[in-house]
Amino acid sequence: MEQAFKQIIEKQGYWRGQDRVLVAVSGGVDSMVLLALLQRLPQYLRPAEIGVAHFNHHLRVEADDDAQAVANYCQQHQLSFYLGEWLEPTSENGIEAAARQARYDFLLATAKEQQYDMLLTAHHGDDQVETLLIKLIRGSSLQNMVGIRPVSWREDVKIVRPLLAFNKASIENWATNQHVPYWEDASNQQDNYLRNRVRHHLVPQIANEAPHYVEKWADFTNQLNLANDLIKTRVSELYPQCVVTVAQQLYGEQLDLLKWREFSEAERYFLLSEFFQRNLIAKGGTLSQRQLQQMISDLTTAGEQVWTLADNWCVQKSYHFLKLSNQQLSPSEKIAGSISQLGDQFTLPNDGLLMLEETQKLTQERDEVIIPLDWLPLTVRSYEPGDRFVLDASGQTKKVSRLFIDKKISKTERLNIPLVLNRHDEVVWIVGFRKSYLSIVPETDKIFYKLTYYKR
Incomplete structure (x- = not known):
């Protein structure tokens, strides 16, 4: 395995000699084997520095002991060690997903803060098989049937997974033969989670039927990734149309x-x-x-x-x-409110926000309109039959209903579109669609504000 790992690193060139790499180490057999393999690389293949990041979830009694064991190993081998802790575990969508998110938040933050060139994780070939099986079981779409890639990017951090060519058994055998210390999570042997059930029952069956299953699944995963890349490219070309x-x-x-x-x-x-x-x-x-x-x-x-x-x-x-x-359409609910002074806010049905703010300029962006002080208070309301707005300098007007027809806005949706009117009941802004010519105000010594639309 050591020779095979060396050949992979030599062929793939994941890092340069001057690069610093951060290794995610749980203390389990996979991550400890990855760390040991990195340490045994010949000098010309070894990165300039190997750092170790360990995240303590505090979900098991043994968690503190595992963290201390990894810290001791790093001290013994003169490796930089970074410890993260989940002091208040919380979860809305399952403890497994929340723990994974907390762990990656720490790993990515550490890689960036300590200026490492990349993060290394110990995902292996069995993880690849398990991931695709779980996605199939859960009914994932083809776009989400992406396997674990050897190299990916997340939050501007390069993530490298050098063990994908090896199965779990070969990793465990090498650890035993080379006396690599590790501290296994006992919960990995339980069937409480879907991944564990797939690992304990489905993957062994696949291994019995196809001894070279990791290689076959890697080939299949590569084809899936290539197909998805092709689809993504084609969709990106057609989507704007x-x-x-x-x-x-x-x-x-x-x-x-x-x-x-x-x-x-x-x-x-x-x-x-x-x-x-x-x-x-x-x-x-x-x-x-x-x-x-x-x-x-x-x-x-x-x-x-x-x-x-x-x-x-x-x-x-x-x-x-x-x-x-993102709300049920309610034809009976109309927008109704006012904005009368600086700092006033009005929440819209789509959870957007109108806010009256100070401004130093009379030019206006797409999501704002200039408001002279003598226009206050403003009325914010839904469309009403007969509403019109000024089109041009000649004073020509157009019905708001005609604008909605031109824009293919249904009668149901029209009530959810806010109109802004000045104190003279003149339509100043049909938010998101059109500004009245009245919004083009001349430059004078008057006090001006701006009304800004914010999309939450």
Whole structure:
């Protein structure tokens, strides 16, 4: 194994001779073997410095002993040692996920603060197999069926995993033969977690059927990663063609269904998946494959539609656009409020915010409008029939309802779009869509404020 590890490092060139590497060491057999292998590399392959980072989750009675054992090893071998601790373990989505997040927060922060060139972890071939099996069991999408890559980046930190070519048995055998000290977590032998059940029961069956399973799964994982890279490249080319960003600060991206329908079935699937990934899943929402397939089918039919998802997310098909909102649509609830003085805030239905602030300039950005002092108090409300705004210097006006029709805004959504009116009941701003010509104020000695829209 030592020779094979040397060949991998020589071939892959993960680091240069002057690089400093930080190794994540739990004290278990995998990380202690990785550390020992690094120490035994010939001088020309060894990094300039090896540091060790250990995170104490305080979830086991033996946790403090493990931390001390790793610290003692580092002292004995003159290795820099960094200790992180989870003093108040909390979890909303399961202790396993929370512990992993806390551990990585510490590892990444340490790598950056101590200016290491990369972080090394002891993921091995069995971890690769387990990860893909777990994703299959949980019904993961193809985009998420990515294996553990030998090299990746997270928060600008390079993460290298040099043991992916080795299975667990070879690591344990080498540790025994070379008398590598390690301190195994007894909970790893229990079946309390899905990963442990996969490790103890499924992986041994695969190993019996295919002795070279790690190599075969590595090949398959590489093909998956290449396929996903190809899909990602194609989607990134097509996505801008079918996404509308008008009023994006209010509603996020909108999918142009007319353009979307021009693409092939496969392209439509991955484009819609990307739309939900960016605008729903990345914001904490969830969508099952069954729901996605149902929407793909429904989107070929005419008429307005609304899909209600978990956690108050709504997907709405209006005209030929697909839109997302993170609250149930409530046609009966109208926006109504006022802003009368500097510092006043008004919370909008989409959880955005309008705030009256000081300004030193009369130029205005997309998400703000200049407000003369004598316009106060401002009214913030929903659209009402008959509302108009000034188009140009000649005083020509246009109905707000006509603007909504031009922008393909459904009648349901119109009530959720805030209008800002001055003290003379003149529409100054249709937030997210259009400013009145009145918002172009001449430069005088008057006092001016700015009204800014903030997307939370």
